[in-house]
Amino acid sequence: MKEMSAPEKVEDIEIRLLLEALYHQYHYDxxxxxxxxxxxxxxQAREQLGFATISALQESVLxxxxxxxxxxxxxxxxxSEMFRDPSYFRAIREKVVPHLRTYPSLKVWVAGCSGGEELYSLVILFREEGLEERTLFYATDINQEALQIAEAGIYNLDRIQLFTENHRKSGGKSSLSDYYTAAYGRASFDKTLRQQVVFSDHSLVTDAVFAEMHLISCRNVMIYFDRPLQDRALGLFRESLARKGFLGLGAKESLRFSQHADAFNDFVREEKIYQRDGR
Structure with missing residues (x-):
């Protein structure tokens, strides 16, 4: 392993101090x-925000x-993008939805919803499958600005062609254009898509379970966590899921080495969709 230079060691210390400051002052961990x-x-933040050092950035943050x-x-x-990895959403539509149909009411959690692309993908899918009205969707993130973007549901029009193609490949039963209006270079998704959605600040690092879910989709979030934090998040999902509930992860994420792996069974292995056991 290459040994760090003196400036790299100093920056490493600065970064750890900044993360401690962010946690103790603002409770972001x-x-x-x-x-x-x-x-x-x-x-990247230091350079683009115009600070000479991480310590200077820390002072400003504090x-x-x-x-x-x-x-x-x-x-x-x-x-992110709408219907990202269309085969994942096709698997939800064809393999998971038939099980969800058996419930009189449903709760779906999009954890780490970012700008809302995955949330709207699932709401549209549930609408097309006739499940939207009986479903309550929870869209959570630690970033308030991301939540505001998600709640607005407005995206640049140059992204819509990709969204539309993904929707088609996912087995979409309508045209994506049915769900938005375009003007001034932007696409505004219909407000009715948000009528069953609760947007909320929630941290997988520090917060607890808040409801019993039938489906949790948390994709491409845990790749940024270390192993203990991945285990904490998976523990939350395990506690949150109803028996036989479903968990969807990102393509590069896995339950394989988690202490919670035994609580889940592979449901659609190639799409990283798991089902909680019946215990």
Whole structure:
């Protein structure tokens, strides 16, 4: 392993101090996120926000609360799209939905909803399958600005072609254009898609279970966590899920090495969809 230079060691210390400050002052806990990713994002934040050092960024964060949401924008940035990995949504539609139909009411949790693309994908899918009206969707994230974007449901029009193609490949039963209006280079998704949605600030790092769910979709979030934090999140999902409930993870995520692995069975292995056991 290459030994760190003196400046790298100093920056490493600065980063850990900044993460401690962010936790103790504002209760945002990134201390157990994968450090390589955190370092990369903080360096980007330092450069683009115009600070000479991480320590200078820390001073600003501690004394200027308005800097916190700007920093969170870097630490929680997620590039997403509607119906991302269409085969995942096709599996939800064809394999999971038939089980969900057996319940008189449903609760779905989109954990780490970011800008809302995955949330709207699931709401549209549930509408097309006739399950929307009996479903309550929870969309959570630690980033308030991301939640505001999700709640607005407005996306640049140049993204819609990809969204539309993904929707088609996922087995969509209508045209995506049925769900939005386009004007001034932007697509605004119909307000009725939000009538069954609760948007809320929730941290997988520090917060507890808040409801019993039938489906939890948390994709491409835990890849930024270290192993103990992944286990904590999976423990939350285990506690939250009803017996025989479903958990969907991202393509690069797995239950394989988790202490909670025994509580789940592979349901659609290739799409990282798991079913909680009946115990």
């Amino acid at each position: 990134f201390r157990n996120y994968a450090m390589a990713s955190v370092k990369r994002r903080l360096k 004394h200027n609360p308005a800097m916190v949401p700007r920093l969170l924008g870097y630490l929680t940035v997620q590039v």
